[in-house]
Amino acid sequence: MKIVIEGKEIDAKEGISVLDAALEAGIYIPHLCKHPDLEAVGGCRLCSVEVEGIENAVPACKTTVEENMVVKINSEKADKTRKMAMELILATHPADCTGCHKYGKCELQSIYQYMGVGPDKWRKKSRTVQNDESNPLIQHLFTRCIRCGRCIRACRELRGVKVLDYQRTKNGIEVGIDGGKSLEEAGCKFCGACIEVCPTGSIMDAVGIMKEEVSYSDSVVPCRAACPAHTDVPRYLRYIKEGDFAKATAVIREKVPFPETLGSICNHVCEDNCKRNEFGNPISICKLKKAAAESHDDSWKARAYKSKPTDKKVAVIGAGPAGLTAAYFLAKKGHSITVFEENEKAGGQCRYGIPAYRLPDEVIDKETADILEVGVELVTNTRIDDPKELLDKGFDAVLVSVGTHEGSKLPLEGNDLQGVYINSDFLKKVRQGAPVELKERVMVLGGGNVAYDCARTALRLGAKEVHIACLEDINMMTATKDEIEEGKEEGIILHDAHSFLKIVGNEKVEGVELQKVSKFYFDENRKSIIELVEDSNEVIPVDNVIFAVGQRPKGTEKMELELTHGPYIKVNEALETNIKGIFAAGDVVTGTKSVISAIAEGRKSAESIDKYLGGDGDITEKLIDEEKTNSYIGRCAGFSKLERTKTELIDADERKCSFESVEKTLSKERASCEAGRCLQCDLRLNLKQPKLWNEY
Structure with a gap:
């Protein structure tokens, strides 16, 4: 129907309000209680307009359009009503805006600027109300509240949690919870909808939640942002909660071709950044990924794309997670891919550096087969020392992703005695089934997960007594808490905060001399500073020593590529080396990080190589429709107190005698229960942002 607003004739949908009709036509009418996702209540009176034929100004948000209606926004009646409403709001509102995090983005500030009402005209009333900072994740600054009710309606109408309401207090009417309960006690799900719809910043994220150095969406959904491959964690957790493992796996596979591998051994930095940590324990994201992936539902393949052949050939040197990931996505872009692997089988450190009790061969074989299925050729038992030769043989681009397979020894006295092993050699021999001479007492030097891999492997080879010694205090060790705890259950003896002085023995290892560390830190130049406790030396009698103090690339000095920090290949932002057509990715560039980091590097290299070959570099894939x-x-009593679902392990005495998987996969019911603990932080990003007047 036709209506006229401020002299402009517009078409309006039947049944909508004058406010909505105006905003849809790009005509601004001041408003606060109305939000794009919420129905208006007409309480703020800031949207007051004059309608021809009606004596007094009326709220535009509660007035339905009629045929040939004539509306004036800036009439004397409307201005007077709006100004009075604004002055009543501002009377108890803080006058200084500069210290507010909403400064420049505040809807109230925008409206009073539009109306020309300045702080000098405010009739101030003192309203000193203490801020509520008692709740994790959310703070409530009552002096900024204008009682528009948007937070209450969002909690009720949008989320169904229904914990917020108006409360009568000694300070007047405030937004709060019946009985003066905390958000946790009331069953709040901390979804953040109240924060998102608040026009003034009265309800805000707790200090430290929002990070200035990252984007708004990354601060809101920190698990997704922390994942190097940016897997959509909240999305696949919702599917797991619903019991739909097939869709969950499809979401994961849009970013990574190794979901079950990651579910078994990922360092899960997503969990470190999960907001659930504020309540005790994060969501068990890693184990939920494993539960979904182990369903082995291949329905995602029906949506997998494969571009037309490009007649471009790419060689990948190294069949680890970075190389295979790059090969997978480049093959899907239509390029002909050949992967050269020095070892008998593909997998890189996933196969040869991680024990079978953590990552069985059949998992690597299954996910490697999925990658080869898209048209990747795998050539094993083939070592490539000179990538340039592959360019000479007709390949249009080469990716070097050889990883870090050479372990390091510390320059300790006795490091060449019989019975000394290096982590990479030791773990690889065991994984290959090669004989390893190991006696009853073993000392592992190092404090990371690899040290625990070596120690727990030694137990499974028959060692009766296994020690780990490291410089770091237990709280500073790089090994995960799970590894430390599981190792302790299996009987591993930890000497944290100890320095290794020398390996004792004549021809063969007889012991390791340790000394307690009082301080261990890095100075401003990243030089390690170690202070020892006097007269704290002791010799631990052992028969074998395994160094687990880091790894480095092997053979890169023969490749005639520019190197940095010793054997690491130097690349630019696009992962190009100094030789045109040769790229490098993964641990050989970054140093030993994690499988998920290597996968992310593989994705990035695939994008760069595709662009180099004339493509658009877009490897995004939708294996499932957006729903x-x-x-x-809804509300859940005690939601914040829900305990993390623990993964069941085989009994320690049983598991330390076998290389069978130590971990039982979560059942569908238990996985659904654990996924139900997710705060679903990403729901905030689905709410529309109101436009300010200067955007019209």
Whole structure:
């Protein structure tokens, strides 16, 4: 129907409000209680307009359009009503905006600027109310509250949690919870909808939650941002909660071709950044990924794309997670891919550097087969020392992703005695089934997960007594808490905060001399500073020593590529080396990091190589349709106190005698329960942002 607003004739949908009709036509009417995702209540009176034929100004948000209606926004009646409403709001509102995190983005500030009402005209009333900072993740600054009710309606209408309401207090009417309970006690799900719809910043994220150095969406959904491959964690957790493992796996595979591998051995930095940590324990994201991937539902393949052949050939040197990931996505872009692997089988450190009790061969074989299925050729038992030769043989681009397979020895006295092993050689021999001479007492030097891999492997080879010694205090060790705890259960003896002085023995290892560390830190030049406790020396009698103090690339000095920091290949932002057509990715560039980091590097190299070969570099893939998320999440009593679902392990005495997998996969029911603990932080990003007047 036709209506006229401020002299402009517009078409308006039947049944909508004058406010909505105006905003849809790009005509601004001041408003606060109305939000794009919420129905208006007409309480703020800031949207007051004059309608021809009606004596007094009326709220535009509650006035339905009629045929040939004539509306004036800036009439004397409307201005007077709006100004009075604004002055009542501002009377108890802080006058200084500069210290507010909403400064420049505040809807209230925008409206009073539009109306020309300045702080000098405010009739101030003192309203000193203490801020509520008692709740994790959310703070409530009552002096900024204008009682628009948007937070209450979002909590009720959008989320169905229904914990917020108006409360009568000694300071007047405030937004709060019945009985003066905390958000945790009331069953709040900390979804953040109240924060998102608040026009003034009265309800805000707790200090430290939002990071200035990252984007808004990354601060809101830190698990997804922390994942090097940016896997959409909240999305696949929702599918797991619903019991739909097939869709969950499809979401994961949009970013990574190794979901079950990651579910077994990922360092899960996503969990370190999960907001659930504020309540005790994060979501068990890694184990949920494993539960979904182990369903082995291949329905995702029906949506997998494969571009037309490009007649471009790419060689990949190294069949680890970085190289295979790059090969997978480049093959899907239509390029002909050949992967050269020095070892008998593909997998890189996943196969030869991680024990079978953590990552069985059959998992690597299955996921490697999925990669080869898209048209990747794998050539094993083939070592490539000179990548340039491959360019000469007709390959259009080469990716070097040889990893870090050479372990390091510390320059300790006795490091060449019989019975000394290096982590990479030791773990590889065991994984290959080669004989390893190991006696009853073993000392592992190092404090990371690899040290625990070596120690727990030694137990499984029959060692009766296994020690780990490291410089770091237990709270500073790089090994995960799970590894430390599981190793302790299996009987591994930890000497944390100890320096290794020498390996004792004549021809063969007889012991390791340790000394307690009082301080261990790095100075401003990243030089390690170690202070020892006097007269704290002791010799631990052992028969074998395994160095687990780091790894480095092997053979890169023969490749005639520019190197940095010793054997690491130097690349630019696009992962190009100094030789045109040769790229490098993964640990050979970054140093030993994690499987998920290597996968992310593989993705990045695939994008760069595709662009180099004339493609668009777009390797994004949609293996499942976007579905509307049910944002009506409802209340759950004791939600914040829900305990993390523990993964069941085989009994320690049983598991330390076998290389069978130590971990039992979560059942569908237990996985659904654990996924239900997710705060679903990403729901906030689905809410629309109101436009300020200067955007119209």
